[in-house]
Amino acid sequence: MTAATELRPSVGQRLAGLARTLISPRGAVFLLLVVLLVAIAALNPSFAEPSQFIRFIQRVAPVAIVAIGQYFVIVGGEFDLSMGSVVTAQVVIAGNLIGQDEAKALPVLALMLGFGALIGLVNGLIVSFLKVPSFIVTLGMMLALLGAVLYWTGGAATGNPADGFREIGRGGIRGIPVIDILPWSVVILVVVLALAVWFAKRPFGRTIIALGDNPTTARFSGTRSWWVKTSTFMISSLSATVAGVLLVGYAGVHPSVGRGYEFTAITAVVLGGVVLGGGRGWVVAAAAGAFALEALFTLLNFAGVPSTYRDAVQGAIIILAVAYSATTFRARRRGRALEAPAGQSPGTPPPQAAPETSPASGAKTDDSPETPATPAPIPSTQRADNETKGGS
Amino acid sequence: MSAATPAARRRRGRLDSSLIVGIALVVVIAIGAILVATVGRNFFSPGNIRDILTGMSVLGFVAIGQTLVVLCASLDLSVLYVISLSSLIAADLMAGNPANIPLALAASLGVAALIGLANGLIVTKLKVNGFIATLGTGLIIKGFLDSNYKGTSGDVPMEFRLIGATGLGPVPVSTILMLAVAELVWLFLGRTRTGHHIYAVGGNEQVARLSGIRTARPVIAAHVLCSMSAALAGLLLASRSGVGNPTFGAQGGYDLLSIAAVVLGGTLLLGGRGSVWGTIGGVAIFAVVDNVMSVMQVNPFLKDVVRGIVIVAAVAVYASRSVERRRPRFDAGGAPPAPAAASPAAVDPAATTEGAAR
Numbered sequence: 001m002t003a004a005t006e007l008r009p010s011v012g013q014r015l016a017g018l019a020r021t022l023i024s025p026r027g028a029v030f031l032l033l034v035v036l037l038v039a040i041a042a043l044n045p046s047f048a049e050p051s052q053f054i055r056f057i058q059r060v061a062p063v064a065i066v067a068i069g070q071y072f073v074i075v076g077g078e079f080d081l082s083m084g085s086v087v088t089a090q091v092v093i094a095g096n097l098i099g100q101d102e103a104k105a106l107p108v109l110a111l112m113l114g115f116g117a118l119i120g121l122v123n124g125l126i127v128s129f130l131k132v133p134s135f136i137v138t139l140g141m142m143l144a145l146l147g148a149v150l151y152w153t154g155g156a157a158t159g160n161p162a163d164g165f166r167e168i169g170r171g172g173i174r175g176i177p178v179i180d181i182l183p184w185s186v187v188i189l190v191v192v193l194a195l196a197v198w199f200a201k202r203p204f205g206r207t208i209i210a211l212g213d214n215p216t217t218a219r220f221s222g223t224r225s226w227w228v229k230t231s232t233f234m235i236s237s238l239s240a241t242v243a244g245v246l247l248v249g250y251a252g253v254h255p256s257v258g259r260g261y262e263f264t265a266i267t268a269v270v271l272g273g274v275v276l277g278g279g280r281g282w283v284v285a286a287a288a289g290a291f292a293l294e295a296l297f298t299l300l301n302f303a304g305v306p307s308t309y310r311d312a313v314q315g316a317i318i319i320l321a322v323a324y325s326a327t328t329f330r331a332r333r334r335g336r337a338l339e340a341p342a343g344q345s346p347g348t349p350p351p352q353a354a355p356e357t358s359p360a361s362g363a364k365t366d367d368s369p370e371t372p373a374t375p376a377p378i379p380s381t382q383r384a385d386n387e388t389k390g391g392s
Numbered sequence: 393m394s395a396a397t398p399a400a401r402r403r404r405g406r407l408d409s410s411l412i413v414g415i416a417l418v419v420v421i422a423i424g425a426i427l428v429a430t431v432g433r434n435f436f437s438p439g440n441i442r443d444i445l446t447g448m449s450v451l452g453f454v455a456i457g458q459t460l461v462v463l464c465a466s467l468d469l470s471v472l473y474v475i476s477l478s479s480l481i482a483a484d485l486m487a488g489n490p491a492n493i494p495l496a497l498a499a500s501l502g503v504a505a506l507i508g509l510a511n512g513l514i515v516t517k518l519k520v521n522g523f524i525a526t527l528g529t530g531l532i533i534k535g536f537l538d539s540n541y542k543g544t545s546g547d548v549p550m551e552f553r554l555i556g557a558t559g560l561g562p563v564p565v566s567t568i569l570m571l572a573v574a575e576l577v578w579l580f581l582g583r584t585r586t587g588h589h590i591y592a593v594g595g596n597e598q599v600a601r602l603s604g605i606r607t608a609r610p611v612i613a614a615h616v617l618c619s620m621s622a623a624l625a626g627l628l629l630a631s632r633s634g635v636g637n638p639t640f641g642a643q644g645g646y647d648l649l650s651i652a653a654v655v656l657g658g659t660l661l662l663g664g665r666g667s668v669w670g671t672i673g674g675v676a677i678f679a680v681v682d683n684v685m686s687v688m689q690v691n692p693f694l695k696d697v698v699r700g701i702v703i704v705a706a707v708a709v710y711a712s713r714s715v716e717r718r719r720p721r722f723d724a725g726g727a728p729p730a731p732a733a734a735s736p737a738a739v740d741p742a743a744t745t746e747g748a749a750r
Contacts, residue, residue: 081648132704132708135661136704139651139652139700140699140701140702142700143696143699144699145700147694147696148693150693150696151691151693266523267524270521276524306539309535309539310535311532311535312532312534313535315527315529315531315532315534315535319514319520319528319529326520
């Protein structure tokens with residue numbers, strides 16, 4: 001994963017490297033996930049059975065897919081608050097247009113994908129060309145789309161798609177030896193995740209990260225920012241569409257399906273160590289963030305915590321997780337790795353660290369303190385690691 | 393810093409951004425008046441004006457506080473639950489007895505200040521992004537509200553209800569109070585050291601720190617004041633309805649709407665530029681649009697569609713223009729060419745990038 005782990009020769013050092021990755025912000029989410037899963041299994045041993053566990057993955061699949069879509073937007077330096085409404089809209093479209101006619105399933109599916117791409121296109125074009133902050137654009141889209149859907153349905157649950165279509169969300173390949181049933185959702189999640197990993201490794205995916213890290217350098221190096229930005233919004237809307245298709249089968253048709261998904265997705269992505277404001281993060285960690293969040297809910301459920309306190313615990317965990325990753329990241333950037341005390345007051349940097357920490361460009365290079373702010377001539381966005389950009 | 397010229401320039405810059413919002417507001421009012429006239433009603437009747445001003449006051453309180461936080465390049469999503477919590481605390485403590493009003497006011501504002509302090513400390517000391525920090529504290533408060541309150545609670549005495557019910561002519565008292573708070577915040581931002589520091593830290597935290605500002609304090613102050621003004625909104629809602637209600641905030645969707653109003657008012661979401669009066673203009677645009685739709689009896693679901701389009705369209709109309717025309721705040725303060733010549737390259741390109749990125 002990191003260069004450090006690959007270069008170390010001996011097994012012991014390799015393990016140490018792995019351990020360091022696990023407690024680093026990048027790997028912390030995986031550690032958190034494992035701890036949560038072990039805790040759940042301890043409380044409820046049947047959870048660890050393969051058939052139960054695959055059900056858990058099935059339940060997480062829509063959230064994880066939405067989080068993967070949100071990852072691309074966030075790592076590109078923007079927000080997408082319209083995802084929840086897109087999920088709702090797609091669920092309602094499926095419910096109303098497919099009806100009991102199985103033959104309509106494919107055309108309507110194509111329509112839904114087209115609609116999802118269109119929403120993303122509109123979001124992206126407004127952000128790129130009208131220079132409206134993405135927070136505002138997608139907030140407006142969220143209100144408008146939800147209002148339109150509720151107006152269409154009259155605010156009540158209407159329509160019920162054919163069972164063949166709902167099979168995608170609730171059915172699966174039966175008769176598999178160990179896990180009994182392999183739900184389609186899990187298959188789709190794996191495919192989406194594989195696609196996302198592949199896409200993030202491609203030059204285009206790296207351009208998204210470059211754009212999120214520093215729009216100016218990305219522009220200087222010849223990026224068509226508007227197209228990169230727009231495509232991230234299209235990816236996120238399409239992933240919301242896929243999640244909507246799964247949720248139709250799993251949760252049924254109701255205008256409240258998908259509500260709050262945008263915040264859940266952002267939370268999951270941030271829990272996965274992706275930095276709001278763009279430029280840093282790993283898509284698999286974002287998906288793992290969704291799993292950790294859902295595992296947390298499951299754990300609270302099994303532990304008998306009253307459902308009303310669930311929000312409070314969720315809030316506390318989010319703050320702690322992000323605070324942990326923020327403070328460790330800062331410690332690392334000062335060239336003093338993890339063993340250094342993390343929480344140093346920002347107001348009083350030690351004198352010898354000053355030339356290195358003062359320009360953000362120096363801090364960004366993430367190397368030894370001897371190199372003084374190498375990329376100083378390249379304009380830097382001069383923001384602290386965790387600062388909201390909200391889109392420019 | 394020599395006082396006269398920078399102050400004058402800054403005032404002119406502020407006027408510019410407010411002017412754009414003002415023009416947008418006039419356009420919205422004109423269109424609204426024509427639309428209302430087509431259904432045979434008078435937009436400028438005293439009753440209608442009172443409705444608009446009443447609609448402004450609650451969102452106005454929230455948005456004033458939100459302005460301070462957004463100026464620091466942070467966000468506050470917890471206002472929604474602070475509103476509900478303060479209304480409940482006040483209504484419970486008053487319990488129908490006018491003698492308890494001061495205590496109730498102090499308690500709810502105090503609790504709100506503590507929440508704001510927590511937000512500010514999490515943002516500045518733990519370095520958690522404002523979006524996530526306040527989302528988290530908001531969820532914590534939501535958990536507390538959901539587990540301790542089953543529904544409306546408390547009883548607000550008549551004396552306190554008068555605040556929400558009376559008016560001077562067509563102008564409700566609540567709106568006057570809201571405008572007074574806006575004036576105070578305007579003075580705070582323009583005349584006090586902390587106010588100037590809020591702009592400085594929001595504009596560029598690194599530069600602010602290198603100029604010797606303790607960057608944490610203005611951010612904490614902004615969060616505390618934001619939560620307190622959200623509490624004022626909650627108190628106003630309590631005085632209007634006579635009870636405290638754990639769903640006051642969620643019903644209004646005040647978290648996102650207040651941010652939208654702030655941005656509508658010409659404040660940059662990135663921080664560092666904007667004004668309170670612009671925000672009031674943004675709130676007024678919302679109130680006028682809502683009022684016109686109510687008078688024309690638009691379907692409530694379609695209202696959301698219109699609201700969403702208005703938010704994006706209004707920001708789009710002046711976003712690109714104001715972004716390019718307004719000069720970076722700190723160029724106005726010190727002579728622009730000086731830092732380029734004097735300071736090391738590391739600081740200067742960053743400043744230009746900020747300008748370009750906006």
